[in-house]
Amino acid sequence: MDFNRIKEKLNILADAAKYDVSCSSSGSNRKNKDNGLGDTGNGICHTYTEDGRCVSLLKILLTNHCIFDCAYCVTRKSNDIQRAAFKIQEVVDLTINFYRRNYIEGLFLSSGIFKSADHTMERLIAVAKKLREEENFNGYIHLKSIPGASDELMYEAGLYADRLSVNIEIPTISGLKLLAPDKKHEDFIKPMLKVKNEIIRYKEESKIIKSTAKYAPAGQSTQMIVGATGESDKDIMYSATHFYKNYQMKRVYYSGYVPISTDSRLPSLGSEVPMLRENRLYQTDWLLRFYGFSVNEILDTDNPNLDMDIDPKLMWALRNLNHFPVDINKAEPRMLARIPGIGMGSVHKIISGRKYRRLSWEHLKKMGIALNRAKYFIICNSSDWERRDLDAATIKGMILQSQNSKFKNQYNNQLSLFN
Amino acid sequence: MNASKTLVYDGSFNGFLTAVFIGFEHKLTHADIQKQGQLQSGLFAETETIFTNIEKAQRVWNGVRNKSNTAIKNIYFAFLSEQNNMEALIYRYIQKLMGSKHKGATDFSDDGVLKINQLAHKVGREKHRMEAFARFQLTKDDVYFANIEPDFDVLPLISKHFRNRYADQQWIIYDVKRKYGLFYDLNTVEIISLDLTDIHSNSIEKSSAFTEAEYEYQDLWNNYFKSTTIKSRINNKLHVQHVPKRYWKYLSEKKEAV
Numbered sequence: 001m002d003f004n005r006i007k008e009k010l011n012i013l014a015d016a017a018k019y020d021v022s023c024s025s026s027g028s029n030r031k032n033k034d035n036g037l038g039d040t041g042n043g044i045c046h047t048y049t050e051d052g053r054c055v056s057l058l059k060i061l062l063t064n065h066c067i068f069d070c071a072y073c074v075t076r077k078s079n080d081i082q083r084a085a086f087k088i089q090e091v092v093d094l095t096i097n098f099y100r101r102n103y104i105e106g107l108f109l110s111s112g113i114f115k116s117a118d119h120t121m122e123r124l125i126a127v128a129k130k131l132r133e134e135e136n137f138n139g140y141i142h143l144k145s146i147p148g149a150s151d152e153l154m155y156e157a158g159l160y161a162d163r164l165s166v167n168i169e170i171p172t173i174s175g176l177k178l179l180a181p182d183k184k185h186e187d188f189i190k191p192m193l194k195v196k197n198e199i200i201r202y203k204e205e206s207k208i209i210k211s212t213a214k215y216a217p218a219g220q221s222t223q224m225i226v227g228a229t230g231e232s233d234k235d236i237m238y239s240a241t242h243f244y245k246n247y248q249m250k251r252v253y254y255s256g257y258v259p260i261s262t263d264s265r266l267p268s269l270g271s272e273v274p275m276l277r278e279n280r281l282y283q284t285d286w287l288l289r290f291y292g293f294s295v296n297e298i299l300d301t302d303n304p305n306l307d308m309d310i311d312p313k314l315m316w317a318l319r320n321l322n323h324f325p326v327d328i329n330k331a332e333p334r335m336l337a338r339i340p341g342i343g344m345g346s347v348h349k350i351i352s353g354r355k356y357r358r359l360s361w362e363h364l365k366k367m368g369i370a371l372n373r374a375k376y377f378i379i380c381n382s383s384d385w386e387r388r389d390l391d392a393a394t395i396k397g398m399i400l401q402s403q404n405s406k407f408k409n410q411y412n413n414q415l416s417l418f419n
Numbered sequence: 420m421n422a423s424k425t426l427v428y429d430g431s432f433n434g435f436l437t438a439v440f441i442g443f444e445h446k447l448t449h450a451d452i453q454k455q456g457q458l459q460s461g462l463f464a465e466t467e468t469i470f471t472n473i474e475k476a477q478r479v480w481n482g483v484r485n486k487s488n489t490a491i492k493n494i495y496f497a498f499l500s501e502q503n504n505m506e507a508l509i510y511r512y513i514q515k516l517m518g519s520k521h522k523g524a525t526d527f528s529d530d531g532v533l534k535i536n537q538l539a540h541k542v543g544r545e546k547h548r549m550e551a552f553a554r555f556q557l558t559k560d561d562v563y564f565a566n567i568e569p570d571f572d573v574l575p576l577i578s579k580h581f582r583n584r585y586a587d588q589q590w591i592i593y594d595v596k597r598k599y600g601l602f603y604d605l606n607t608v609e610i611i612s613l614d615l616t617d618i619h620s621n622s623i624e625k626s627s628a629f630t631e632a633e634y635e636y637q638d639l640w641n642n643y644f645k646s647t648t649i650k651s652r653i654n655n656k657l658h659v660q661h662v663p664k665r666y667w668k669y670l671s672e673k674k675e676a677v
């Protein structure tokens with residue numbers, strides 16, 4: 001193996017792949033087979049990048065040659081950058097050798113589109129197939145579904161991959177037309193639909209015949225770029241909800257646009273990555289998936305954007321003060337989960353704890369509940385509670401004062417843009 | 420039995436459970452249970468040496484397990500924390516558990532329960548970290564070798580994970596602090612102790628114990644680590660919070676930073 005040449009390629013092709021934020025390696029249940037190599041589980045972050053993101057997979061492109069020219073992408077045809085391509089065997093060797101040293105949970109392989117969608121998809125599948133069949137590799141494999149790839153290939157991909165993903169990237173169809181005029185919305189949807197249908201079919205069949213055959217056991221995911229086309233938070237979250245519902249997505253990722261181009265259709269070089277906004281979108285996503293909120297409770301035509309200075313649950317609570325205060329010792333779990341400052345972990349602790357005794361402030365504090373936020377919304381076993389009839393703006397002001405938002409700097413910067 | 424008596428056990432988990440059994444037998448409300456060689460009680464306290472008895476240990480284990488599976492895990496994890504005085508804490512925890520009507524150790528409004536939960540949580544986190552941060556280096560004898568230096572004694576907890584995952588390669592994970600390790604020889608995992616002259620952290624200096632290619636792969640990995648960072652998003656506070664500095668010396672991707 002020519003390590004120097006590999007190193008050059010790795011630098012180029014890892015660099016180009018890093019804008020895909022997904023690094024999840026969980027949700028699969030592949031076991032080690034015949035004393036081979038690897039298994040999958042809850043997904044381990046083996047290290048963290050200096051920007052604080054989990055590194056769990058070897059995330060690379062097979063090649064960054066591309067026949068398309070999507071404005072938001074570093075790999076676009078018109079961009080003047082170094083190009084490289086891995087051989088199939090090179091990716092296999094890298095994956096196996098990194099895995100054996102406990103650096104990674106597996107491989108996340110994506111690619112620029114060379115020649116055609118099908119040709120590219122075939123090569124991605126060839127890597128996965130080799131890993132599974134020749135190396136008896138049972139670690140995690142995430143393959144990118146190439147927009148426009150045929151149903152036959154998408155079927156085959158799912159036989160080897162744990163997860164498949166197509167990045168929708170631009171949340172609105174009009175945005176897509178503007179930034180990637182030669183890509184069609186249907187091309188993204190088609191492979192998604194095929195994968196969804198196969199997942200359902202395999203699940204149904206496994207109920208009838210016991211078989212160890214798997215099809216993309218960790219499901220599929222997608223990603224949207226945030227802040228590239230002037231879309232609202234409502235646009236993003238409604239479209240995310242659509243994908244969760246209709247394509248049974250396991251995850252939707254939100255990726256703050258990192259300026260990489262002087263194209264006038266996009267935010268200019270040097271503009272700030274909207275990290276705070278990205279964070280608020282993840283919090284919203286979380287509320288939808290685990291806290292029983294529905295999207296129109298949080299965002300609608302009158303409120304198309306999230307509040308940047310407070311989290312979305314607090315935002316919701318302040319708009320719905322009529323549901324509060326909630327009695328910690330009596331309320332149903334679903335209502336406990338809606339109290340600002342109380343996470344799901346705390347909900348469980350409250351429910352177990354209150355079996356033994358009525359809970360007071362002291363108990364709640366010990367459970368690690370963020371009382372500086374929660375106290376305006378609850379009553380517990382104490383006569384000492386917030387009884388003034390405070391309005392939403394006052395509560396918000398008091399909470400903001402009590403917490404030194406870690407994003408304050410960025411928030412101030414963003415504000416100053418509008419001054 | 421005299422209330423100020425100290426029970427001394429051999430340091431093993433079964434030894435500890437035996438001591439708990441004896442404590443219960445004598446209806447001690449507070450048990451002063453201590454590891455041999457680490458006696459800390461007053462000079463004049465009476466001591467009784469506990470001989471590990473698997474059968475008695477088993478009875479305590481089963482008694483707890485019948486009450487709650489979470490509790491049994493919490494107790495074992497908290498034990499491995501090696502914290503001062505954890506024996507007394509666990510003793511009280513088991514006492515409370517056995518006396519409680521509820522099936523479980525979930526009274527989060529109780530200080531002792533909270534404390535054990537916190538200890539167990541910390542040990543669990545360390546287990547997880549070692550599963551993540553152990554870095555194998557390939558020796559010329561074809562063994563993948565990793566040194567670790569965990570805050571708690573987590574080797575017994577991580578054995579299964581590595582056995583299941585790396586079933587087709589020989590490996591050693593060695594705890595430098597506690598001076599013992601696990602060796603998997605393609606069949607079973609055994610406990611070993613080694614005479615290590617070098618601590619094989621990922622120093623920049625190469626060791627002749629490892630293959631040439633080993634250093635090439637470390638180099639590739641370090642390169643990968645660098646190119647996957649997005650410069651405009653650097654956040655060192657977050658980085659260090661996830662990968663605390665005390666682990667860096669065993670991580671090849673951080674060797675230049677050490």
Ligand code: SF4
Pocket residue numbers: 066067068069070073074075076077111112113
């Ligand atoms: S097709 Fe994919 S790789 Fe090619 S320019 Fe568009 S987004 Fe980038």
